[in-house]
Amino acid sequence: MQLEIRPDSAEVGRARRWARSRLAGSGIGADEPLAETLILLVSELVTNAVVHTGRPAVLRLSLPDPATRAAPSAPVRVEVADTSSRAPVPRCAGDEATGGRGLALVDCLADRWGWSAEGAGKSIWCELDRCAKPGESAAMAYGCGLSAYEGLAFEAV
Template sequence: MQLEIRPDPAEVGRARRWARSRLVGSGIQADEPLAETLILLVSELVTNAVVHTGRPAVLRLSLPHAVTEEATVRLEVADRSGRAPVPRCADDDATGGRGLALVDGLADRWGWSVESTGKRIWCELDRCSKSPEVAAACGGGAVAYGGGAAVEGLAYEAV
């Protein structure tokens, strides 16, 4: 599943709505922490593509066919800029600059690769069951199950 993104900040909201609509029927409930985290990551990666490249992008979402307690969701944003994503250190008063830090803290895995026409940034979220053994196998889960998360001093609640 993919969505073409225009280089317009209004596309971020459209991308979130599109991603939410893809969850319907996937076995991942809209109020599940995985879904909330996924929507936040969509917002961050699409915002980065729109704001920092000023070029069209493509959002791809890979949901497993059979969602189990240990399923993995993959999110990719491909843009037409060859510039590498660079995490920034934002001070307390900055209104931006935390996107990749959020991705790093919330995703189970993330990375980027050079493409023939630009780059692709991707991240994956593991849907772990609540059993301690599975949670430990999934990396302990940077995402707290319960409506919000804390990541090294950052807190958020998806709305």
């Protein structure tokens, strides 16, 4: 399934809503940590396409089909294709920067990510493994039982 994205920052919210609406038929509950991580990854990749290319893009989601036996373990894939041939470049954002952390978030949250040339442009993708079996707790639904944020330090300000 895919969604055409216009080069407009309002498209990021539309992409999140669209992705959330697709979760219901995939067997991924809206309250699962995997769902929230997936929506954050959609937001980051679509934001990068809109902000850094200024061109239309296509958001693609590959969600598990709950009718198949492989659904509980099938990875979830988010992909954004655009017509810019510029490679994605992770940045080192300073403490006061309001941007520049998108690919770092993708790197931290996704099990795998990468990019490849696609026609005159490129495709940036990431995958999340879904290791939980139906009926397991939501805490087990992401990263084979590990919290998405395990090992990260946070500072309250």
